[in-house]
Amino acid sequence: MSVEMTKLASGLTVVTDEMPHLETAALGVWAGVGGRDEKPNEHGISHLLEHMAFKGTTKRSSREIVEEIEAVGGDLNAGTSTETTSYYARVLKADVPLALDVLADILANPAFEPDELEREKNVIVQEIGAAQDTPDDVVFEHLNELCYPDQPMGRSLLGTAKTLRAFNRDMLRGYLSTHYRGPDMVVAAAGAVDHSQVVAEVERRFASFEGTPGPKPQTAQFGKGGTKVVHRELEQAHLTLALEGVPQSDPSLFSLQVFTNILGGGMSSRLFQEVREKRGLCYSIYTFHAPYTDTGFFGLYTGTDPADAPEMMEVVVDIMNDSVETLTEAEIARAKAQMKAGLLMALESCSSRAEQFARHVLAYGRPQTAQELVARIDAVSIESTRDAARALLLRSRPAVVALGSGRGLDTAVSFAEGLTRARAKARLH
Secondary structure: EEEEEEEOOOEEEEEEEOOOOOEEEEEEEOOOHHHHHHHHHOOHHHHHHHHHOOOEEEEHHHHHHHHHHHOOOOOOEEEEEOOEEEEEEEEEEEHHHHHHHHHHHHOOOOOOHHHHHHHHHHHHHHHHHHHHHHHHHHHHHHHHHOOOOOHHHOOOOOHHHHHHOHHHHHHHHHHHHHOOOHHEEEEEEOOOOOOHHHHHHHHHHHHOOOOOOOOOOOOOOOOOEEEEEEOOOOEEEEEEEEEEOOOOOOOOOHHHHHHHHHOOOOOOHHHHHHHHHHOOOOOOEEEEEOOOOOOEEEEEEEEEOOHHHHHHHHHHHHHHHHHHHHHHHHHHHHHHHHHHHHHHHHHHHHHHHHHHHHHHOOOOOOOOHHHHHHHHHHOOOOOHHHHHHHHHHHHHHOEEEEOOOOOOOHHHHHHHHHHOHHHHHHHHH
């Protein structure tokens, strides 16, 4: 793996991974700003700014932006998350300079034309409406609010119709100037790229991004847990459960991920086998762990018939409690193999490589090699996994949200109280 990294005088980092057998390149700009950086009156502005990036610059119209890239067979896209915003392209190797020019242009010289801004606000209002028609989006929105009350972490990335209406071009320019700073930005490229050439292009085209780092976001505080039932006439009951996880830098991160995979990470997981294969209570059930800079989010989702919701939640809680002390070496080995395979398969894609290295630089200050990551996975043991699982149950009271209809939902969420710190502590003695 030929990963190279250069930090420019502006503080902006360039990281590349040359893959000589490829004829294409994936490249992009990752900024360390997202939904959690927004003040209450800025709710949704990170996502709106991402949308507006493709709506014209002082040099190119919105149509010219896409036509220039598509004329050479490439494509452009962008995405907003809790802690990062990304703008990326996939092109042939000869067109890397063009892609960098377009990416720099949309960030350094956005036009923010009032008519385009109003149209894009309306587009996002439609996106909000679509999300509200999607039950698994709605239930997680309520779960985030319960886990991170009165905090940016607990708010939807989309904003609201009210907050969107208040945004104007001056607010967008101010937010861009405040948060898109050289020390908080990474340009990453993988595939048919030459590091020195990319560095030279970035130095020239991204010269306006410099200065001191932007302000740090509010420290996340996982809430007190509890339960919430959201009544809506639906065919299924949608059940979610969350616990406070661990941040990106926590030594137990990989052990907790192994436990998460054993519990609900695939068709061989304990929850899938018991709840779907043996009992036929659901079509989908899974667990996940999302690490952030200063917190982590362990989540579980499933959907079932409202009448089966109490049984479903009771089984989920029993399996989680039981799994902590009954993990097997075979399960540990299987989960580790899944993690390593997922990591190495992703590295076969230049797009995945560019994204992974950019996120590593933002989180850890440097890209981590596949060998390092595999070694960390290999170091996970049954003891470290049990310790991580015990700590997960001790760390916070569970937050549970049920969405649907029927009287069984209140009974279902009450079963989550069985996943308590008292029971977890009892196992430690």
